[in-house]
Amino acid sequence: MKRLIFFLMALLGFGAVSCDSVDFEVAAEYGCPHVNFSLKARVVDQAGTPIQGIEVRLKGDHRFDNKTGFSDYMGNIDAYGSVWPGSQYEVVFVDDDGEANGGQFESIELDITDKVRQTEKGDDRWYEGSYIAELGDVTMTLVADEGNEESAENETGE
Numbered sequence: 001m002k003r004l005i006f007f008l009m010a011l012l013g014f015g016a017v018s019c020d021s022v023d024f025e026v027a028a029e030y031g032c033p034h035v036n037f038s039l040k041a042r043v044v045d046q047a048g049t050p051i052q053g054i055e056v057r058l059k060g061d062h063r064f065d066n067k068t069g070f071s072d073y074m075g076n077i078d079a080y081g082s083v084w085p086g087s088q089y090e091v092v093f094v095d096d097d098g099e100a101n102g103g104q105f106e107s108i109e110l111d112i113t114d115k116v117r118q119t120e121k122g123d124d125r126w127y128e129g130s131y132i133a134e135l136g137d138v139t140m141t142l143v144a145d146e147g148n149e150e151s152a153e154n155e156t157g158e
Contacts (some may be wrong), residue, residue, distance in 0.1 A: 050075025
């Protein structure tokens with residue numbers, strides 16, 4: 001019976017390792033590669049009016065931590081979180097609340113590579129550093145209402 005237990009333990013990867021043979025600085029690390037990323041922007045419509053409730057997401061539909069990726073009543077977004085390395089270079093602004101807050105706005109996809117700057121180096125392990133992007137005003141346009149387009153065409157005679 002003892003031999004069976006030892007065989008099963010060996011088969012499952014259990015073994016005797018002394019503490020002297022393990023470098024705890026390089027021992028197994030648990031986690032995923034990540035960067036800390038902060039994004040600041042102000043979301044406005046074509047008239048320059050702030051839009052509340054617009055969400056900013058990262059490449060691959062990743063969302064920011066703690067629901068910080070939404071514009072406030074002044075249109076300001078101050079999003080932050082721990083994200084996959086590389087995902088901080090492409091963002092999408094999405095109007096998830098529909099007609100609320102001034103109407104349905106079209107989503108915008110932006111490559112912000114030239115706006116992202118590194119603020120802290122990584123630790124040569126899972127943590128690859130901190131980054132920030134300050135976009136300024138991001139202008140969103142209303143989704144064209146087909147009914148309004150037809151009536152506008154009829155008024156102009158086209």
